[in-house]
Amino acid sequence: MRWLYLDYNATTPIAPSVQEAMLPFLAERYANPSSSHVLGRMCQEALEDARGQVASLLGADRDEIVFTSGGTEANNLAIKGVLLKFAPGGGGHLVISALEHEAVVEPAKFLERWGYDVSIVGCNRQGLIDPAAVAAELRHDTLLVSIMHANNEIGVIQPIAEIARLCHERNVLVHTDAAQSVGKIKTNVDELEVDLLSLTGHKFYAPKGIGALFVRRGVALEPVLHGAGHEGGLRAGTENVPYIAALGRAAVLAGKSLAEAGERLALLRDRLLARLRDEIGPELRVHGELSPRLPNTLSVCLPGIAADDLLARTPELCASTGAACHRHTSAMSPTLAALGVEMEAARGTLRLSLGWYTTEEEIERAAELLLSAWEALR
Amino acid sequence: MPEAQVYLDNQSTTRVDPRVAEAMWPYFTEQYGNAGSTSHAYGAEAREAVAAARASLAAAIGAAPAEIVFTSGATESNNLALRGVAERPRRRGNHIVSVVTEHKAILDPLQRLERRGFEITLLPVAPASSSDVGLIDLDQLAAALRDKTCLVSVMLANNEIGVLQPLREIAEVCRARGVWLHTDATQAVGKLPVNVAELGIDLMSFSAHKMYGPKGIGALYVRRSSPPVRLEPQIDGGGQESGFRSGTLNVPGIVGFATALDLCLAEMAAETTRLRSLRDQLYAGLLKAVPDMLLNGPALDQPHLRLANNLNCTFPHVNGEALLLNMKTIAVSSGSACTSASPEPSHVLLGLGRSLDEARASLRFGLGRFNSPQDIDIAIAAVAQAVHHLRSLTSR
Numbered sequence: 001m002r003w004l005y006l007d008y009n010a011t012t013p014i015a016p017s018v019q020e021a022m023l024p025f026l027a028e029r030y031a032n033p034s035s036s037h038v039l040g041r042m043c044q045e046a047l048e049d050a051r052g053q054v055a056s057l058l059g060a061d062r063d064e065i066v067f068t069s070g071g072t073e074a075n076n077l078a079i080k081g082v083l084l085k086f087a088p089g090g091g092g093h094l095v096i097s098a099l100e101h102e103a104v105v106e107p108a109k110f111l112e113r114w115g116y117d118v119s120i121v122g123c124n125r126q127g128l129i130d131p132a133a134v135a136a137e138l139r140h141d142t143l144l145v146s147i148m149h150a151n152n153e154i155g156v157i158q159p160i161a162e163i164a165r166l167c168h169e170r171n172v173l174v175h176t177d178a179a180q181s182v183g184k185i186k187t188n189v190d191e192l193e194v195d196l197l198s199l200t201g202h203k204f205y206a207p208k209g210i211g212a213l214f215v216r217r218g219v220a221l222e223p224v225l226h227g228a229g230h231e232g233g234l235r236a237g238t239e240n241v242p243y244i245a246a247l248g249r250a251a252v253l254a255g256k257s258l259a260e261a262g263e264r265l266a267l268l269r270d271r272l273l274a275r276l277r278d279e280i281g282p283e284l285r286v287h288g289e290l291s292p293r294l295p296n297t298l299s300v301c302l303p304g305i306a307a308d309d310l311l312a313r314t315p316e317l318c319a320s321t322g323a324a325c326h327r328h329t330s331a332m333s334p335t336l337a338a339l340g341v342e343m344e345a346a347r348g349t350l351r352l353s354l355g356w357y358t359t360e361e362e363i364e365r366a367a368e369l370l371l372s373a374w375e376a377l378r
Numbered sequence: 379m380p381e382a383q384v385y386l387d388n389q390s391t392t393r394v395d396p397r398v399a400e401a402m403w404p405y406f407t408e409q410y411g412n413a414g415s416t417s418h419a420y421g422a423e424a425r426e427a428v429a430a431a432r433a434s435l436a437a438a439i440g441a442a443p444a445e446i447v448f449t450s451g452a453t454e455s456n457n458l459a460l461r462g463v464a465e466r467p468r469r470r471g472n473h474i475v476s477v478v479t480e481h482k483a484i485l486d487p488l489q490r491l492e493r494r495g496f497e498i499t500l501l502p503v504a505p506a507s508s509s510d511v512g513l514i515d516l517d518q519l520a521a522a523l524r525d526k527t528c529l530v531s532v533m534l535a536n537n538e539i540g541v542l543q544p545l546r547e548i549a550e551v552c553r554a555r556g557v558w559l560h561t562d563a564t565q566a567v568g569k570l571p572v573n574v575a576e577l578g579i580d581l582m583s584f585s586a587h588k589m590y591g592p593k594g595i596g597a598l599y600v601r602r603s604s605p606p607v608r609l610e611p612q613i614d615g616g617g618q619e620s621g622f623r624s625g626t627l628n629v630p631g632i633v634g635f636a637t638a639l640d641l642c643l644a645e646m647a648a649e650t651t652r653l654r655s656l657r658d659q660l661y662a663g664l665l666k667a668v669p670d671m672l673l674n675g676p677a678l679d680q681p682h683l684r685l686a687n688n689l690n691c692t693f694p695h696v697n698g699e700a701l702l703l704n705m706k707t708i709a710v711s712s713g714s715a716c717t718s719a720s721p722e723p724s725h726v727l728l729g730l731g732r733s734l735d736e737a738r739a740s741l742r743f744g745l746g747r748f749n750s751p752q753d754i755d756i757a758i759a760a761v762a763q764a765v766h767h768l769r770s771l772t773s774r
Contacts, residue, residue: 011415014410026402037711106615
């Protein structure tokens, strides 16, 4: 069976040119970049080139990029890093949103156990967070606000710049989990006005196991991994040079193709939605339809069915019923709950996420498969 | 890379064996699923690959699959072990015992714990002049343990001088006092047989890039039975790895890790003999060229006390950095790669009682799978030439 992959928000294949960039470092360029010999220095240069490429995609400077093992570690470093640095004994305050990924929620829960306060800001039924609502949560001891840039399930893009402006008026640092937006839409740290931004390679055609944290110059953090002083002392551990080179190349590709790929994917996504809506009618709901959204993401609720059953009838189609990191739970995803979606509608919700290799034919085929399964189940 | 340079820095990192790269490749290209995706075949393929690798790695060290926690490498494994135990709300107390010659990835987390109020005891090792060079004293260990000791961490094989600590005896001492034992076995796994059950270890760090696997992947063995070791996770999120370590799994890295260890085990006996003879060739050649050279670490005829591929020597009256700069044809190091950016002399050699000058005049040779007798000849010539050149400059 040829798989029809519409789960790019869970993970992406590695682009051929990214594979090429990685290959030499899995073969003859294998030295430890910390070594002072010629072979080590060559790997050090590759590391710094890649750092520059990632920085360039974000509009940041090279020394503002810290490589990590992925988005989860980057979020842990940002959130724990700020709170543990500025209030080492506990007692600081953190604001997050109700839409955050577990990689933000769980560090926040960790901090709560350690004596920090956490406030959670909600969103409207369209998945948008009101910057004024964030500002209303700020206190004299608030150290950090962490709001995701684009949601992994519904693709809604938050007004990060406005939120950041209000936070900065109160001297509060701002972090954004941009794991889903980097490589899909523009993510310029100066336009977003953020102090910290997390990204992960495997959401934009680089391997799993590599990510980065943008740390604006002057922002101090307590490291999560202690050891020899790699990454400016912020992240110990032998650098994963092949994956870092891959991340750099992926950043270059993303930077080049952002506008064009975004337009193409939005067209394909809208065609898929139109096909579904033509057949199913106005009962078909799109979560966050009226909000700014990622061009590749479609979170639809098909009436009268359970999305699990639907996918069981379409084994060829790879899509997701919630965030991929979720194990089978009967509970509604926190994102849908934050939108005020009813249990019935949550069960019928399917996430279809497109990517660089999605074709028109695949979209037609996906629509056919979904519609015939829906007909059969209804 | 310049083909001319002979790589003798295999304790810093190793080349990915082409067979390992080949095993990883499908997971970069075709089978790219997220092991956390439960609703489709791509996720299932990734999960199966991870499960097979986990079972294989576990079997290789005498553990159960559920006792393997994948991390981004040995540094993370060490952090998870040390701080994971130290930060448990219900622990025995705030005292940790380790050794002066540990890697920075142990010493730095311990220093930070010390700043937070933990008590850290670092055991000394026997001096260079002793026949037990580099080894800890078991009586000293026993005397250091207290009712409030929550963890002992002793490296199995040292990354600079290759000495092997008597882990089984150390484990007995710890077990008698009910104290958990962690070992950083990064330099040992893949080079010698390591069985956690036989050794009686509770926690063990190891990583792929020291055994011809990829960088960016490692594991922590966490004993899960009689009684299970409990840890406070250090990276929180989606709850992967039974909650011990969150983050999307590095599937190609995990597959490469298991393949790398499989190959090491299959070739271990023959490879150890081959490396030992290359090392003896290197030592003999160097000693002939520089008769006042000193050996750092256990005697070469004591295979049970040292790694076969390691040779660390002091060349009196020369500067190690200058020596490195004068050897264009070989890649070696003056100590641990992770600290080579810092000008300080090796804390391991100082721990053996070497003077600052002696420590600075030392080189570490790490021999590996892709080295040949010709490489050794090149290395001997390069060191001899550089030492004589530098000595001729200073004697003028």
